Amino acid sequence: MQDIANIIDGCKQWKRGSQEELYRQFYGYAMAICLRYANHKEEAVEMLNDGFLKIFTHISTYDTSRPFKSWLARIMANTAIDHLRAQKRLLFAEDINKVYDLGSGNEDALDKISVDELLKLVQELPPAYKTVFNLYVMEGFQHQQIADMLGISEGTSKSNLFKAKRILKEKIEKAAAYNTNEKKDLPPQVAKVKNE
Template identity: 55%
Template structure:
């Protein structure tokens, strides 16, 4: 079934493109929501990613699974979006949130997926991107540094600050 849809996309058939989009929309949104500042921005990133998919579908190797190929395009599109907006954000202070921690070992259960996404979206773009790439996607700091054009130390620092900021957000909202 997926092969038939992919073949239709290669032939620029709108119906096949629509089917592929609908088939993987929720999957794509689950990825872009982690990188975006809002649901609207996540949709924009996802739409950009699907445009890249449709443009480059001829390069997809049919002997490999489609989902990892799609995931890589979505993640790369989110990173590109981060780069495009990075210059605007450089003037913002990355340390807006104070790093006060009252309780390091608070365990909170019963938090919904949407609440977790909302908390991650509260992080600054730099912290959120490094957090997602390291914690969710499993990249190493060296890989993240190369992708985002930052130093390895900055990647490690941003991850550490993201974790502290998330802890602070958790404490404010759930304690």
């Protein structure tokens, strides 16, 4: 495995081997980002390839004093947003000035669903909610940064995050209840295996 600095230098010189190595090393990480925004894998692959094209085209602007992974993540997220915008799928909820309490709900519901189930539930969110949720929760951007990226107000960002969390909370609780009931219906020896 080549050193990332050497790979980046090769990419700056448009060396095909360096581009392939960069793609290979960061494919999984970049795909995970794209899948969070896409409705299906084919759409995520399209976002991913567009993102890598932007990376190869603009790699000379990468500031080597900063982590490369963060730079790549931002490009992938922006590419996904551009893709959704082009398809006119980003319709944001109204602006709010305060975020309402979601309530406590079922505290251990998250323990009853798998990571894959949780990611699937996030993917089922409406595009605008999913985008703000991913930018805030998964990518770590603040509401003002999200507002600037998406061309919306900070209050609209907060509103969309609130609504995304409310929908997810309901879906998580339903999935957890389903998983609990499914295990109750299984013969004891099968339920034991599923719990392990």
